[in-house]
Amino acid sequence: LGNIGNAITGVGAEARRLAKEDSRRIVHAFKVGLAVALVSLLYFFDFFFDGFGVNAMWAVMTVVVVFEFSVGATLGKGVNRAIATLLGGALGFAAHDAASYTGDKVQVILLGLSVFVIAVVATFCRFFPKMRTRYDYGLLIFILTFSLISVSGYRNDEVWDMAYGRLTTILVGCCATVLVCSLVRPVWAGEDLHKLTASNIQQLGTFLEVFGGVYFQEEAKDDKNQVLLNDYKSVLNSKGVEDSLTPLQHRAKIKEPCKMIISESSSALRELAMGIQTMTCSPSRDVHVVNAKSAAAKLKALMKTGLWPDADFLGIVPAVAVASLLTEVVLCTVKINEAVAKLAS
Amino acid sequence: LGNIGNAITGVGAEARRLAKEDSRRIVHAFKVGLAVALVSLLYFFDFFFDGFGVNAMWAVMTVVVVFEFSVGATLGKGVNRAIATLLGGALGFAAHDAASYTGDKVQVILLGLSVFVIAVVATFCRFFPKMRTRYDYGLLIFILTFSLISVSGYRNDEVWDMAYGRLTTILVGCCATVLVCSLVRPVWAGEDLHKLTASNIQQLGTFLEVFGGVYFQEEAKDDKNQVLLNDYKSVLNSKGVEDSLTPLQHRAKIKEPCKMIISESSSALRELAMGIQTMTCSPSRDVHVVNAKSAAAKLKALMKTGLWPDADFLGIVPAVAVASLLTEVVLCTVKINEAVAKLAS
Numbered sequence: 175l176g177n178i179g180n181a182i183t184g185v186g187a188e189a190r191r192l193a194k195e196d197s198r199r200i201v202h203a204f205k206v207g208l209a210v211a212l213v214s215l216l217y218f219f220d221f222f223f224d225g226f227g228v229n230a231m232w233a234v235m236t237v238v239v240v241f242e243f244s245v246g247a248t249l250g251k252g253v254n255r256a257i258a259t260l261l262g263g264a265l266g267f268a269a270h271d272a273a274s275y276t277g278d279k280v281q282v283i284l285l286g287l288s289v290f291v292i293a294v295v296a297t298f299c300r301f302f303p304k305m306r307t308r309y310d311y312g313l314l315i316f317i318l319t320f321s322l323i324s325v326s327g328y329r330n331d332e333v334w335d336m337a338y339g340r341l342t343t344i345l346v347g348c349c350a351t352v353l354v355c356s357l358v359r360p361v362w363a364g365e366d367l368h369k370l371t372a373s374n375i376q377q378l379g380t381f382l383e384v385f386g387g388v389y390f391q392e393e394a395k396d397d398k399n400q401v402l403l404n405d406y407k408s409v410l411n412s413k414g415v416e417d418s419l420t421p422l423q424h425r426a427k428i429k430e431p432c433k434m435i436i437s438e439s440s441s442a443l444r445e446l447a448m449g450i451q452t453m454t455c456s457p458s459r460d461v462h463v464v465n466a467k468s469a470a471a472k473l474k475a476l477m478k479t480g481l482w483p484d485a486d487f488l489g490i491v492p493a494v495a496v497a498s499l500l501t502e503v504v505l506c507t508v509k510i511n512e513a514v515a516k517l518a519s
Numbered sequence: 520l521g522n523i524g525n526a527i528t529g530v531g532a533e534a535r536r537l538a539k540e541d542s543r544r545i546v547h548a549f550k551v552g553l554a555v556a557l558v559s560l561l562y563f564f565d566f567f568f569d570g571f572g573v574n575a576m577w578a579v580m581t582v583v584v585v586f587e588f589s590v591g592a593t594l595g596k597g598v599n600r601a602i603a604t605l606l607g608g609a610l611g612f613a614a615h616d617a618a619s620y621t622g623d624k625v626q627v628i629l630l631g632l633s634v635f636v637i638a639v640v641a642t643f644c645r646f647f648p649k650m651r652t653r654y655d656y657g658l659l660i661f662i663l664t665f666s667l668i669s670v671s672g673y674r675n676d677e678v679w680d681m682a683y684g685r686l687t688t689i690l691v692g693c694c695a696t697v698l699v700c701s702l703v704r705p706v707w708a709g710e711d712l713h714k715l716t717a718s719n720i721q722q723l724g725t726f727l728e729v730f731g732g733v734y735f736q737e738e739a740k741d742d743k744n745q746v747l748l749n750d751y752k753s754v755l756n757s758k759g760v761e762d763s764l765t766p767l768q769h770r771a772k773i774k775e776p777c778k779m780i781i782s783e784s785s786s787a788l789r790e791l792a793m794g795i796q797t798m799t800c801s802p803s804r805d806v807h808v809v810n811a812k813s814a815a816a817k818l819k820a821l822m823k824t825g826l827w828p829d830a831d832f833l834g835i836v837p838a839v840a841v842a843s844l845l846t847e848v849v850l851c852t853v854k855i856n857e858a859v860a861k862l863a864s
Contacts, residue, residue, distance in 0.1 A: 290556040
């Protein structure tokens with residue numbers, strides 16, 4: 175009994191964490207509930223007022239399968255479903271019509287063969303990388319609709335009614351989904367990417383400053399800084415730096431230009447992040463970039479002189495690695511700055 | 520017209536490439552075609568012999584959606600679909616039954632509310648990472664079945680018939696899919712992974728040897744070697760090595776232990792790959808690993824002496840980086856060797 179209790183509290187804690195991490199998840203769940211309930215009631219009433227008939231269930235099916243987290247993905251799936259249903263339905267109707275002019279046995283063979291060929295071709299198309307990324311779901315629905323319509327066994331006019339009813343209910347489902355998804359607290363994937371980019375650049379700036387402080391041992395190695403530093407290391411994949419640290423007196427020789435690079439680059443990165451977030455362009459970031467560049471040039475010149483004449487090689491390599499990573503950081507900052515300037519103009 | 524011709528030949532070439540890369544793709548397409556055609560004909564005949572009725576279309580739907588490339592994935596989706604349909608159907612039937620004892624208006628509210636709550640909870644469950652990887656499809660089908668059954672608007676006994684018919688046809692579809700998928704030229708994902716691991720380890724060994732030859736400029740820098748080398752570099756992510764190459768006379772000083780490490784490690788890696796492929800365990804790989812280890816120790820000792828007294832730092836760093844990468848390669852080889860020995864025992 176205690177185990178079950180533990181499991182339930184565990185699930186509860188995980189649910190709270192997921193909801194806290196991104197509260198739009200709860201909103202999304204409620205949006206799906208709303209759309210499904212709306213369309214289900216349409217289906218329910220339909221039995222009494224006799225509108226769409228059994229076909230109304232296709233609306234429910236469409237809502238459940240098409241509803242995605244972001245508006246763009248939902249639209250993509252809805253359009254995929256609508257076009258694939260139309261195409262598959264039209265082709266299936268044509269096949270059914272063509273086969274109905276032949277005898278019973280020939281009809282079975284023709285229809286079976288057509289379903290086979292269409293399924294083989296469409297399935298193979300799903301392996302094309304371009305198709306896979308954009309039309310995978312559509313190809314599935316295309317096979318499905320073609321099979322269901324062509325082999326339905328109804329008379330021609332009945333098939334027409336069925337196809338028409340199914341298509342309209344699927345369109346009703348698509349419309350309900352897209353409306354609920356885009357009107358009730360919509361999630362735009364582009365906006366997410368925008369915010370993520372800005373916050374990543376800002377974090378990089380913060381990490382840089384903390385790294386500089388800890389590496390030249392100016393700030394206390396407290397826990398908060400260490401956590402930040404570990405994140406930073408995982409970003410730059412520079413595990414080797416800590417494994418064999420260079421003695422402090424060797425590090426001190428490259429301290430001045432390094433600190434300069436760090437402070438100017440992180441200022442530039444933070445201003446760039448702010449610029450991306452607010453869609454404005456402050457001119458002071460250019461000054462920071464120029465300063466970082468000149469500091470990098472100074473560091474490079476310093477490295478060419480015999481800085482550490484009496485040290486052993488393995489001990490110095492980490493310091494040299496830090497120096498070359500920092501010059502790379504400057505190069506990357508310059509590139510980000512150019513990209514932001516291009517986007518802003 | 521020429522454009523259309525070009526597009527068609529382009530698609531044809533891409534299709535040939537995809538088929539050549541993995542001929543099982545064509546087999547898979549034919550398998551799907553076979554399964555869909557088989558179940559479609561069941562659906563077709565059903566109209567004349569009156570067995571499953573309209574419900575037969577659920578078999579077609581199941582085959583199209585559940586059929587995956589590997590046997591494991593197909594089984595997973597099939598089991599997901601079967602269990603989710605059972606659970607959703609049972610819950611939906613219970614909700615429908617409970618609501619039918621109340622008045623008309625209360626019934627609508629109760630059913631709408633239950634669909635809403637189930638859809639909200641199940642959609643939120645899809646955000647749990649564990650659920651997402653294993654039961655994402657099942658949760659979708661669960662919402663769908665619950666909605667379709669609970670809000671069906673039939674009388675209680677009719678609902679029972681419908682749920683029963685739908686479940687049996689879905690089971691028929693699942694069985695047809697799993698049978699065709701696992702009996703006709705089955706694809707096992709585990710086997711693929713096994714082969715991929717062996718070939719990756721073997722490639723790593725080859726890359727190492729080519730890298731050694733080119734770096735110490737013993738072999739001509741022909742195109743084939745350069746291509747292999749670029750692959751190798753992308754594997755180790757060691758772009759910096761080429762950017763500023765150390766003069767050849769400096770490189771020559773670490774040549775002997777480096778070449779030793781390279782040849783022993785690559786021999787060990789190739790034997791390990793062979794061992795994984797053939798599921799055998801040759802004892803000579805241990806000898807290679809021991810040799811590589813002692814060469815790495817020799818290299819480390821060499822680095823501690825003043826190897827390059829008169830060189831500037833920036834020029835030597837790449838050579839030091841190569842040396843430390845090679846010692847890491849030895850460490851990794853040792854780990855792979857231990858893992859293989861563990862798996863073989």
